Amino acid sequence: xxxxxxxxxxxxxxxxxxxNEITLPVPQAQGHDLLVEIKAISVNPVDTxxxxxxxxxxxxxxxxxxxxxxxxxxxxxxxFAPGDKVWYAGALGRPGxxxxxxxxxxxxxxxxxxxxxxxxxxxxxxxxITAWELLFDRLGVTRDGxxxxxxxxxxxxxxxGSILTQLAxxxxxxxxxxxxxRPASQQWVREAGAHHVIDHSKPLSEELARIGVKEVTHVASxxxxxxxxxxxxxxxxxxxxxxLIDDPQSLDVVPLKLKSISLHWEFMFTRSMFxxxxxxxxxxxxxxxxxxxxxxxxxxxxGEHYGAITAENLQKAHxxxxxxxxxxxxxxxxx
Numbered sequence: 001x002x003x004x005x006x007x008x009x010x011x012x013x014x015x016x017x018x019x020n021e022i023t024l025p026v027p028q029a030q031g032h033d034l035l036v037e038i039k040a041i042s043v044n045p046v047d048t049x050x051x052x053x054x055x056x057x058x059x060x061x062x063x064x065x066x067x068x069x070x071x072x073x074x075x076x077x078x079x080f081a082p083g084d085k086v087w088y089a090g091a092l093g094r095p096g097x098x099x100x101x102x103x104x105x106x107x108x109x110x111x112x113x114x115x116x117x118x119x120x121x122x123x124x125x126x127x128x129i130t131a132w133e134l135l136f137d138r139l140g141v142t143r144d145g146x147x148x149x150x151x152x153x154x155x156x157x158x159x160x161g162s163i164l165t166q167l168a169x170x171x172x173x174x175x176x177x178x179x180x181x182r183p184a185s186q187q188w189v190r191e192a193g194a195h196h197v198i199d200h201s202k203p204l205s206e207e208l209a210r211i212g213v214k215e216v217t218h219v220a221s222x223x224x225x226x227x228x229x230x231x232x233x234x235x236x237x238x239x240x241x242x243x244l245i246d247d248p249q250s251l252d253v254v255p256l257k258l259k260s261i262s263l264h265w266e267f268m269f270t271r272s273m274f275x276x277x278x279x280x281x282x283x284x285x286x287x288x289x290x291x292x293x294x295x296x297x298x299x300x301x302x303g304e305h306y307g308a309i310t311a312e313n314l315q316k317a318h319x320x321x322x323x324x325x326x327x328x329x330x331x332x333x334x335x
Contacts, residue, residue: 001026002335003099004314005059006051014322015051019314022059026101029074033103036068036086040122040333041097041309042302043317044159049247050092051318062314063098064090065329067112067122071101079106079283087112087286089126091272098309100335107279108272110286113293116300123302123329124163128289129282130245130268131164135172138243138264139218147173150213152235154200155222157185159329160245162192162301164220169193170297177213179204185327192301200224204231215240222246223324229255236261303328309335 001024008018029035042065054060070084080086088109090097112121135141141151151168155161156178169176170193178194180186181201189197198207208214215237221228221244232242233255242256243264256263271279292298304320306313309332317330 001100003061003095004063004309004311005061005098006054007059009055010052015054016315016318019051019062019311019318020059021311022061024061024099027095027103029072029077029103031074031076032105032107033074034070034077034080034086034106034109035072036066036088036102036104037071038066038068038097038100038102038309038335040067040118040331041065042122042124042126042159042329042331043314043321044126044329045321046092046126047096048318048321061095061099063096064092065122065124065126066090066097066102066104067118068102073106077106080109080111085112086110087121087125087290089129089268089282092269093273098314105272105279106283108282108286110283110290113290115294115296119305119331119333120300120302122331122333123159123300124289124293125286126268127159127163127301127329129285130160130266131167132285132289133268134160134220134243134245134264134266135164135167138266139220139241141168141172141174141218143171145172146217149173149217150175150177150215151218151220152208152216152232153178153194153220153222154228154232155224156180156189156192156194156197157327158222159301159326161220161222162188162328163298164222165189165192165194166298166301169195170292174218177208177211177216179207182325188327200228204228204235208235217241219243220245225251233259233261301328302331304330306330306332308332
């Protein structure tokens, strides 16, 4: 089968040019695995991080978001059958979705939304899982609850921010404030349902004061946490909650003490990596997200369609993501 892998470590900077086409045997489904024929994928920051950190002797197939058709199932599979159209975000420790076929555990897979085409659906799984777990599992927000609370989303125009803004504004009673620094990205965040949009390139205290907000109860910091950290603590109410998904080199928790602020880290690969007892929760939440989409409660976060799944288009997508200026998700479709 055709696959696209990172084949060399970085030399003199980036190794984007070493995303290459390779040929691999089609894997065989066993146990809880589905063999999925890939139809569309999207590219996420985790793809660029894994690529940049590559130093192995054998090529590594990248890619996690995927939409495809089940071609075969393992002996222990109970949730799916050949012919099912599915979506998922895969597991960090397994070969990725940038290939014609992929194995994935059924417990982190769901039927794709019926109302979306493959490309539009491929934009969502990884970011939807991340946003859902961050909001409901990590921050402890409740469906149709948290009236009077305020959620500040730093980096609301990106992939996770785009779906988190929708989930929080549609499924809770919170006031949602999204940050974005450019007119196009600010408009994107408004359309996602944010009640207010502020500019994270300016002092957050001034921007919050501009919209008449003295403090927030919850913060989702999706990028540049180190740069905003003290400002976020200042903005949080006593006993507030701070969640993040990025990778600061270090984080001093001492400043959280006076306000009894709790710190939460979201990593959507945790359940699959450790095969937790509640691993099937990702199947369940992706099924719920699909229903919300089909009922027109939330919508795809597709930003740009880069064409077919080729080495050249994957390189282009990685380069764009690393500018930090992508709005929504970058999707590729077909081989």
